[in-house]
Amino acid sequence: MDKQEINNGLIERLEQLMEYKSLNQRSLSKEIGFSYSTLNKYCNKKSNTIDFELIYRLASHFSDIDTNWLIQGTGEMLLTSEQPTASNENDRLSKLIDTIAFQQDTINNLHGRIKELETTNKRLETQVALYIGKQIV
Template identity: 80%
Template structure:
């Protein structure tokens, strides 16, 4: 699953949350104290990243929402009433895991870009030799 797929899946869950809470983008933004324009940008898929602050505010404000479901799509939307400290520890673990995954994927992208540049150079040199 690439970064855009992860973002799109998160947006789908955010929209499910808004529907469950009977909120639109503006009322959600107001309720959690977050920028409406940023929420709108996410929901309209005009951003390829999701702000940690949004995730934090959603989970902090809606204690009945399962953090694993919101972030990773695992489990049920509604919380099973585990203690807040446990929820926050799981949230931190989940975010740390996602950050590591993004870091690893970015490293792989950089590696592939380097390989691609090297191959492009080799092809150009090869084609240059054939023309002469």
């Protein structure tokens, strides 16, 4: 699953959450204290990334929403009655932060690997150009 598919899934779940809570983009942004223009950009898929701040505010504001569902699409949208909500809020947010930190580390590692491959590619292009006697522009 690529980054765009992950973002699209998150946006679909966000739209389900807004429908469930009877909110539109403007009322949701006002309720959680998040920029309407940024939220609108996400919902209209005009951004390749989604800020941690949005996820954090959603998880903090809607304690009845399962963060695993919100982030990963697993389980049900609403926490069941067997799952504690208020008493486990810190654990829930801690797990959310850990998940996001892990995903950010993965992204950073992939960016580093891309830079390494770009360097190797440039070196190989230079070697090929020297081999065939052409100059690289």
